[in-house]
Amino acid sequence: MSSRRTPSARRTAVNHDRTGLIQITVTGVLWGTTGVVVHLVHDTTGLNPVAIGFHRLAIAALVLTAVAAARLRPMLAALRATPLPLLFTGVGLGLYQALYFAAVALAGVGVATVVSLGLAPVLTAAWESVRVRRAPRPVRLGTLGAAVVGLVLITGAAAQPTAAAPRPLLGLLAAAGSGLGYAATTIVSRNVSRHTAPMTLTTISMVIGALALAPFALAAGAAVPVRPDVVALLLYLGVVTTAIAYALFYAGLRTTEGSVAAVLTLVEPLTAAALAVALLDEPLPTPVLLGGVLLLAAVAATYLAPDRNPAPPSTTPVAPPGELAGAARDGGDGTGHGAGT
Numbered sequence: 001m002s003s004r005r006t007p008s009a010r011r012t013a014v015n016h017d018r019t020g021l022i023q024i025t026v027t028g029v030l031w032g033t034t035g036v037v038v039h040l041v042h043d044t045t046g047l048n049p050v051a052i053g054f055h056r057l058a059i060a061a062l063v064l065t066a067v068a069a070a071r072l073r074p075m076l077a078a079l080r081a082t083p084l085p086l087l088f089t090g091v092g093l094g095l096y097q098a099l100y101f102a103a104v105a106l107a108g109v110g111v112a113t114v115v116s117l118g119l120a121p122v123l124t125a126a127w128e129s130v131r132v133r134r135a136p137r138p139v140r141l142g143t144l145g146a147a148v149v150g151l152v153l154i155t156g157a158a159a160q161p162t163a164a165a166p167r168p169l170l171g172l173l174a175a176a177g178s179g180l181g182y183a184a185t186t187i188v189s190r191n192v193s194r195h196t197a198p199m200t201l202t203t204i205s206m207v208i209g210a211l212a213l214a215p216f217a218l219a220a221g222a223a224v225p226v227r228p229d230v231v232a233l234l235l236y237l238g239v240v241t242t243a244i245a246y247a248l249f250y251a252g253l254r255t256t257e258g259s260v261a262a263v264l265t266l267v268e269p270l271t272a273a274a275l276a277v278a279l280l281d282e283p284l285p286t287p288v289l290l291g292g293v294l295l296l297a298a299v300a301a302t303y304l305a306p307d308r309n310p311a312p313p314s315t316t317p318v319a320p321p322g323e324l325a326g327a328a329r330d331g332g333d334g335t336g337h338g339a340g341t
Contacts, residue, residue: 090208
């Protein structure tokens with residue numbers, strides 16, 4: 001039988017690929033809303049950003065566990081089938097956020113965001129090239145370059161001036177560790193996503209991630225005032241920007257290469273900047289505008305590139321960040337991407 005796909009099968013594959021791109025782009029937009037919300041939580045409660053990140057993961061874990069309670073058997077089966085990758089994904093989710101928070105405190109928001117978020121797509125693209133023993137296509141390199149330059153312009157102009165960084169070198173290392181962790185977690189979780197249901201993967205990774213981040217949150221102080229406004233904001237962070245966003249992210253990874261996903265989630269800082277202008281009355285500097293144009297061009301090129309050829313399920317890897325850049329919008333007082341990021 002011929003291995004060639006029929007035109008109908010090719011159209012179906014393209015539609016699946018595009019659905020994955022849309023899912024990951026929506027994830028980046030949701031992650032981008034975290035900065036404004038974390039800013040409000042921090043201002044009204046004084047809660048440390050690490051503690052906010054922990055509550056976000058813990059709420060997501062509780063909600064997802066409740067929703068998935070009737071499907072305990074598939075979750076246990078997934079844990080038995082791939083225990084180490086799932087453990088790595090969850091621990092990585094918590095730790096790369098903790099490293100990001102440390103980088104913000106030690107080196108400032110700009111360095112932390114540019115290094116951690118900018119390094120992830122470069123590392124994932126390099127890994128994919130090594131794995132298939134082929135250099136990235138010129139279109140992919142151009143898209144990656146435009147996205148990273150756009151990130152630098154947005155973050156550099158939007159980051160609020162702060163006091164001199166207390167330990168810039170250590171902060172740089174923490175940011176690099178966060179970017180490396182984000183890339184590695186994406187690579188591993190993409191492999192897992194090919195044979196694990198998105199809700200199962202999201203639930204397990206949230207539970208493990210919350211447990212991994214708990215010691216850091218307890219050390220920083222995790223007590224929360226029980227007020228309707230604070231509870232509502234934390235529920236939004238946990239349910240919308242974490243549970244729903246990561247479920248979309250892991251679903252999109254099934255048909256999207258890790259480096260492409262890392263580029264698409266860079267709409268996170270763009271969304272954060274747009275919300276800061278619209279809701280916080282912040283100015284719109286020219287570099288932010290130019291960076292936004294570059295990022296949008298990179299995303300558009302990713303959607304329009306006609307030669308996307310993700311590796312087959314048996315050989316392909318990766319997950320994210322989602323959400324580190326949210327802190328760039330609140331002067332380092334909070335984050336998205338789990339830092340998502």
